[in-house]
Amino acid sequence: MEYLSSDKIAIIDLASSEITEEELDEDLVKERIGGAGITTTLYERFKDEDPIVLGSGLLTGTLVPASALGIMTAKSPLTGKVCHAPLTLYAGMELKYSGFDYIVFKGASEKPVYLWIHDGIADINDADEVWGKDVWESTDYMREVIGDNMIQVLTIGKAGESGSDIAQVCINYWASGDRWGFGNLLGQKKLKLIAIRGMGLLEIADPEGFVNTCRELLSEVKAGSFAGKKGIAEIPVAMGEEDIKDWIAPLIHRHSSCFNTPFAANTFVYLDEDPALLKEPDIEEPGFLLTDIYGLLGFKKLGSSASDSCRILRDCAKYGIDAVAVAELSQKSGRTDPEEIKKSFPGLKGPLMSSGKGVFSPCTPPKPIFTDFSLPSDGSGDAQWWERRQAVAYIFGIDPLFALMSPELSEEKLLELSNIGTELNLTSEILDSVIGEITK
Amino acid sequence: MGVKIDGLKCTACMACELACGYHRDDAFALLSSCIMPYRGRKKKDYFGILLKEEESLVVTRPEGVEIMRIGMVEEGDQENEKAKADSSAKPMLLREPCDLCSDVEDGPFCIRFCPFEAISIE
Numbered sequence: 001m002e003y004l005s006s007d008k009i010a011i012i013d014l015a016s017s018e019i020t021e022e023e024l025d026e027d028l029v030k031e032r033i034g035g036a037g038i039t040t041t042l043y044e045r046f047k048d049e050d051p052i053v054l055g056s057g058l059l060t061g062t063l064v065p066a067s068a069l070g071i072m073t074a075k076s077p078l079t080g081k082v083c084h085a086p087l088t089l090y091a092g093m094e095l096k097y098s099g100f101d102y103i104v105f106k107g108a109s110e111k112p113v114y115l116w117i118h119d120g121i122a123d124i125n126d127a128d129e130v131w132g133k134d135v136w137e138s139t140d141y142m143r144e145v146i147g148d149n150m151i152q153v154l155t156i157g158k159a160g161e162s163g164s165d166i167a168q169v170c171i172n173y174w175a176s177g178d179r180w181g182f183g184n185l186l187g188q189k190k191l192k193l194i195a196i197r198g199m200g201l202l203e204i205a206d207p208e209g210f211v212n213t214c215r216e217l218l219s220e221v222k223a224g225s226f227a228g229k230k231g232i233a234e235i236p237v238a239m240g241e242e243d244i245k246d247w248i249a250p251l252i253h254r255h256s257s258c259f260n261t262p263f264a265a266n267t268f269v270y271l272d273e274d275p276a277l278l279k280e281p282d283i284e285e286p287g288f289l290l291t292d293i294y295g296l297l298g299f300k301k302l303g304s305s306a307s308d309s310c311r312i313l314r315d316c317a318k319y320g321i322d323a324v325a326v327a328e329l330s331q332k333s334g335r336t337d338p339e340e341i342k343k344s345f346p347g348l349k350g351p352l353m354s355s356g357k358g359v360f361s362p363c364t365p366p367k368p369i370f371t372d373f374s375l376p377s378d379g380s381g382d383a384q385w386w387e388r389r390q391a392v393a394y395i396f397g398i399d400p401l402f403a404l405m406s407p408e409l410s411e412e413k414l415l416e417l418s419n420i421g422t423e424l425n426l427t428s429e430i431l432d433s434v435i436g437e438i439t440k
Numbered sequence: 441m442g443v444k445i446d447g448l449k450c451t452a453c454m455a456c457e458l459a460c461g462y463h464r465d466d467a468f469a470l471l472s473s474c475i476m477p478y479r480g481r482k483k484k485d486y487f488g489i490l491l492k493e494e495e496s497l498v499v500t501r502p503e504g505v506e507i508m509r510i511g512m513v514e515e516g517d518q519e520n521e522k523a524k525a526d527s528s529a530k531p532m533l534l535r536e537p538c539d540l541c542s543d544v545e546d547g548p549f550c551i552r553f554c555p556f557e558a559i560s561i562e
Contacts, residue, residue, distance in 0.1 A: 004468075061458075061468065062458075062468055063455070063458060063459060063462065063468070063553055065555065090454070090479070093454070097469075097470065136483070149480030149481070150479060150480050172482060173482065173483055198470070199470065199471055200469070201465060201467050201468065201469035202467060202468040202469070203467050204466075204467055204468065207462070207466050207467065211462060214553075215552055215553065218553065218555065221555075222555060230451075253485055254485055254502070255451060256451045256452050256453075256485070256487070257451040257452065257453035257555075257556075258453070259453060259454055260453050260454060260455045260458065260555070261453055261555070262453075262555035262556070264451040264453075264556075268485035270485075278502040278503040279501075279502070279503045280481070280484060280486045280501075281484050281486070284483060284484070285483050285484075286483075286484060286485075287485065289482070289485065
């Protein structure tokens with residue numbers, strides 16, 4: 001695959017630490033486009049060895065607005081289904097430039113290991129030194145060992161190491177959209193973390209045409225219904241939880257975006273520092289980046305203060321456990337004290353109402369945000385629309401939250417950009433077929 | 441005339457860095473950009489933009505802008521050491537300086553692709 005690609009797949013046998021490489025066949029892209037289309041194909045190919053597949057979308061890491069998404073595909077230990085978790089922030093982009101389009105982990109290691117991918121090189125290393133560390137310590141450790149503080153680290157914490165049903169794969173220090181217990185799966189395979197650095201180059205079939213189309217699209221997108229809004233609290237507000245804005249406001253430091261995403265959906269709160277501080281704080285860990293809408297809402301609904309909620313969310317991220325599940329299980333057991341909730345982490349178990357029912361992470365709201373996408377006002381079309389919209393995002397590599405607020409990123413436009421960028425003749429019929437396959 | 445950055449509008453999305461890389465390489469890559477968010481201090485949420493100009497390294501932080509003369513800040517300067525660390529894969533001082541995308545009619549790519557209008561010409 002010549003364009004918008006590193007043309008390489010890594011297949012990693014965790015049992016033997018053997019790594020083999022394959023070219024990304026252009027015919028596979030013509031048939032399955034990319035992202036979840038191809039991670040699903042690779043999952044099926046290796047399904048007897050309980051694989052975990054990482055990948056990026058066809059347009060991930062480009063000037064297409066919101067092209068931030070990487071994908072983790074595996075069988076959820078929670079639901080038993082083959083599911084997809086979103087890799088947002090900078091993780092999807094760094095994966096795209098790492099020199100590998102897709103990475104398959106098959107089998108299980110007998111001892112703790114980690115993967116370090118960069119410059120088209122994949123190395124499996126002994127993880128004895130990092131096994132036992134929490135998520136924050138693990139990320140710090142890898143960045144120090146490798147000497148690069150922009151490495152993206154997909155890591156499990158103690159929840160994943162100890163086989164918790166609700167263990168999460170975290171991104172650097174923060175919660176991810178893994179609501180499938182994939183953290184547990186990594187722990188079972190003794191795969192502590194995946195460290196990624198992207199310094200490659202992506203060729204474009206028609207560079208000028210692609211970039212001009214991206215520029216026109218960005219102009220349309222920026223004028224969309226989210227204009228003037230920023231921060232994670234805007235999402236629950238759009239879902240009717242209007243009081244969350246005043247509740248969280250005193251803690252807000254700044255808002256930031258995932259890679260090339262025009263809506264700043266991540267909000268940093270300062271918990272041990274003045275949120276209004278503009279200079280670099282002296283303390284190393286002044287707060288927490290809120291990336292998990294439903295985790296925040298879960299603790300708010302538990303009656304916790306904003307400060308306590310954010311501290312519990314920070315504890316969840318350090319432990320590597322799904323905060324939404326923690327909030328639900330805390331509510332069921334009547335636990336509201338933050339210290340008691342933290343102490344309960346090791347014993348928490350399902351069943352959960354908050355688990356996703358489909359194949360895409362339920363970390364995004366189940367309906368359009370800030371706009372209606374011309375759907376029926378009674379909500380009757382929301383579920384089917386949401387699944388298709390998430391499928392499109394996971395195939396092309398579009399931030400799945402942003403996909404719900406920007407009709408301008410239409411299927412037609414994403415296909416057009418894919419064809420300009422690759423010279424492949426991808427059609428809506430092919431897209432329909434891929435969506436059908438990954439959602440069945 | 442030069443590029444002006446509003447550090448408080450910036451969300452560290454990296455669109456400017458990728459757009460600049462495209463201008464340099466006619467492909468998507470990040471290592472030759474002369475503008476980049478520094479994003480290595482995420483636990484503190486401390487981010488801003490580095491810009492390499494012909495004679496200066498412009499560091500836009502939340503608290504303001506600092507212009508450091510190249511040649512005056514090479515070694516031993518604490519902030520310069522931090523700036524170098526923040527672009528550790530290829531230090532900014534080794535990159536080509538900003539040419540305001542002088543070979544294209546519509547002006548600098550970083551300005552055109554910033555979703556937050558944090559970059560302008562002054």
